[in-house]
Amino acid sequence: MRPDLPERLRAVVTNPVARLLADLPPQWQGEVLGPGIDGWAARIDSGRHRRLNMRGVPERLRVELAWMAHWQYRDGAHVGVTGYRLIAVVLAWAAQNHWRVPESLATVDPAELTRLFARCFQARNGRLPAADGYNRMTTVLGYPRLALMARLNDGPWWALDTWHPRCDPRIPQREREPLGYEGCSPGRAQTPWLREAIKWHLATLLESGTLVWSTIVGRRVLALTRFDRWLATLDDPTAVLRDADRAGALAAAFRQWTSEPDNRSAGATNKSSKATPRLLNSDLLAVAELMRFMLDNREEARMLLGSSPWDQLTEAHPAAWSRLISRERNQPPPVQEDHYVDDHALAQITACLPALGLAEGEILTVTLNGQDRTLPGRGDPQAMRMLLLQILTGRRASEISLCDFDCLSAPTDRALEAAEGEQVARFRYGQSKIDRAPDTILVDAEVVAVIEEQKRWIADNFPDVQPRYLFLQRRANAYGTKSYGRGNYGRVLRGFSETAQICDSQGCLVRLSHTHRFRHTKLTRLAELGLPVHVLQRYAGHANPTMAMHYVARREEHAEQAFLATRKFKADGTAITFSREDHDGMHLFNRADRFLPNGWCLLPPLQRCDKGNACLTCGVFVTDDSHLNSLTRQLSETTALIERTTSQFEVRHGRPMPDDNVWLVERRAESDALRRLLDAMRAVPGRAIQGAGSPTSGPTPVVIDLTRHRKSTP
Structure with missing residues (x-):
């Protein structure tokens, strides 16, 4: 927690040692951890130290180290004994040699502890430590330290600069959260009056159920910390709240600034292309809603955060920022x-x-x-x-x-x-x-x-x-x-x-x-199979059909075929009777647009066929028992052709035709495909057969060996 917090947000922890000891089982309360702890040997890291010796460490720091190690144990992680031991050695050395010892690991600056580690190591070994030692300490000062900070915090949970549900069970969450084990750092904002307002605003939205955790982590925190970085580019950041006449111009300046790829990410990596209108609207909406929240809760904000530039906010400010949110008129192309x-x-x-x-x-x-x-x-x-x-x-x-x-x-x-x-x-x-x-x-x-x-x-x-x-x-x-x-x-x-x-x-x-993309593909294929909209919506798990239609790739060819499949006209333009058999023949599965002598091709209109006349062995070739006689005759003729041609070859050349002969390979492939087609057709009479003649014997080769990865290599 930062020392510059308003007085009302500063938590005073009464007897922190007693609080932490109340969480620790007896076997975790000694100066040496390891013996007597169930499963200790299997739950510690792979370092050479098997015990955590904390002799000489001041009592509060020793209890905090034990609590952090116990939290890792309960969390299901391996206890980083080596990292804890390094910190214990440093703290014991500092206390013995009258160096300044941190009051608590929850409030210590990690950089300060790292410098103390370097002095201790140099005094004991005559050289600076290797990078491995720093890394092990950093690991211990990660999640376990966040959990310690949350446990010792008597104030509101949102007063902390870093929020992580894994470390702080007070953070409201739904039963299922797609980002449940990811945290965020609203305290990363550098402008003090903005930082505390961001944390209070987002916490209120989360506790009230207006927003969920994944939304806050995914966009809101990033948008508002981006707003903070833009404020740092201004000569006077408070002008955003003070000058109502310039509110629209400043909002436009922020929109222009945040549209640049270099400004959207704080780091040097992960640079994306120019932001879309939807992303820009999201940033503007986040700032406008923050201003509206602070305006509607002016008195409570003054009591909670003290006097701040937010006192100068007027109705014109959120209105000016909201007016710059553009309407997204551009529709996606017909084929996504x-x-x-x-x-x-x-x-x-x-x-x-x-x-x-x-x-x-x-x-x-x-x-x-x-x-x-x-x-x-x-x-x-x-x-x-x-x-x-x-x-x-x-x-x-x-x-x-x-x-x-x-x-x-x-x-x-x-x-x-x-x-x-x-x-x-x-x-x-x-x-x-x-x-x-x-x-x-x-x-x-x-x-x-x-x-x-x-x-x-x-x-x-x-x-x-x-x-x-x-x-x-x-x-x-x-x-x-x-x-x-x-x-x-x-x-x-x-x-x-x-x-x-x-x-x-x-x-x-x-x-x-x-x-x-696989979700779009699955729903598009179901739509092309003629699935009713309400059934498609139910399968997709959507609350309304509008969103279900958003996932379907809109193809002009498919729309035209679906329309033509409902009507037939004579040469003079008059309608004729249209039967279900006609529909099946013209638009089998609501996808076919290619007619073949012995079946249909189900290749989507967007794709081109590069197989030539090898339809029998193609995975998107479909046929039914109406072509049974034709396929049976073709198999008989192909078998007779193979026998006749191979006999002529042997008479002419005095040796059998080689198995790798190009002509023979293709004819045998056709013969095998025909046999598979006929076997499949006889097994399920009256139903269309797709891809039965392909080498994979299926419409799409999705069959994989589910046990191969478990077999050892001979």
Whole structure:
């Protein structure tokens, strides 16, 4: 907590040692920690020190160190014994040699403690410490110190400069938060009167339920700290609140400043392109709402924060900033190509996906576009299954990472009857965005297989815990209470994208870390299959159909076909009767636009076919039993042609035709494809068959080896 806080926000902690000791079990209260603590050997870091010796450390600091170590233990992380020991040695040396000892680890400046460590190490060893020692101390002064600050804070929770739900249970949160283990630092603002107003304003919105934690972390704190950095560029920052006549001009200046990529990020990295109107509006709205809040609560602000420039705020200020929020008139293009993953890219993704689950050091060989490629194993089978579930179900990344361990249940009898004997289950995902939206969908056997494999992986890697989530954080999670982090998920997929180099049919690189594209793709395909809007809305988990339509790629070709499929006209323009059979023939599955002699091509209109006449072995070729006689005759003729031609070759050349003969390879591929098509057609009579003749024997090759990553290399 900063010393320049108003008097009312300064917390006076009565007897902090007694408070901390009340939280510690007896075996954690001695000068030496280790013996007698259950599971100590398995829960400490890999350093050479197995005990935490704190002899000679002043009592309050010793109790604080023990409390921080105990907090790490309860949090499920490994206790950093080496880092705690370094701090204990430094504090004991400073007390013995009459150096200034910090009053508390909760209020000490980490830089001051680092300098004290350097003096101690030099006095004891005659040289400066290596970087490893600093790093171990920094780790201890991270989350455990934030938790200590929160525990010793008697004032409002928002008075702290850094907020983190993991360290401070007083922070209001919903049951599910997609950013539940991420914190924010509203106290990073350098302007004192703005900093305290930001913290009070955001805390009030959070406690009242007006905003949720993920919204505050995701945009509000960034927007308001960006406003603080802009104030630092002014000669007089208080002019923003004092001069009502210049309020509009200053708001326009801020909008111009925040639109520049170099100004949107405080660091030298992560520079994005010029901000979109939506992002600029978000920044202006955050400032306008802060001004309106301070204006509506003027008296309470004066009591809580004392006299400040906010006293000069007038009604004209928030109104001037609100007027600059522009209306977003530009609509997205009809084809949202950057939101859609075509079949060409999807086939490559599912072919490369097993490399994510393979152990590091193993190699996966795949054939892409006729070329063999080798991909190294990434050692993250959880990320592999998370991405596969996003592809198959169209769920958000947060909904997959936050879904419960027991997320499958039996469907209703009506659903089983509609499934016509196919295996289905009800999947409950981690709905984290819309509280009143549904959180279950029906899934098929493939999704169930992925989930069951993930449960087996958890049983092998977390054998002694009852996990809350289906996908678990690998480290600092001894009790299985933390879900797989979205930040780590994005980093893994970015690295995998750079290695796999997957491109779509237009040659554009597909970045797998943009996982929301799979949601757009799934909903677009369901819409093109003719799913009613209200059913699509229910599947997407949206509260209204408008948002569901936002996710559907708007294709002009598909719209025209859907319209023409409803009407037929004679040459004179008069309407004729239109039957369901006609509809199936012209627009099978509401997607087909290519007619073939023995079936239909389901390739979306956006894509071009580069297979020539190899439709029988194509994954988007579909046919039904109306072409049974034609396909049977084609198989008989192809078999006879192969026998006749190979016999003629042997008579002419005196040897059998080689198996790698180009003509023979193609004819045998056609023959095999025809047999698979006919077998599939006879197995399910009366139904359309898609992709049965392809080498993968399916419409899209999404089948992966779910157990390969668990097999040891011979």
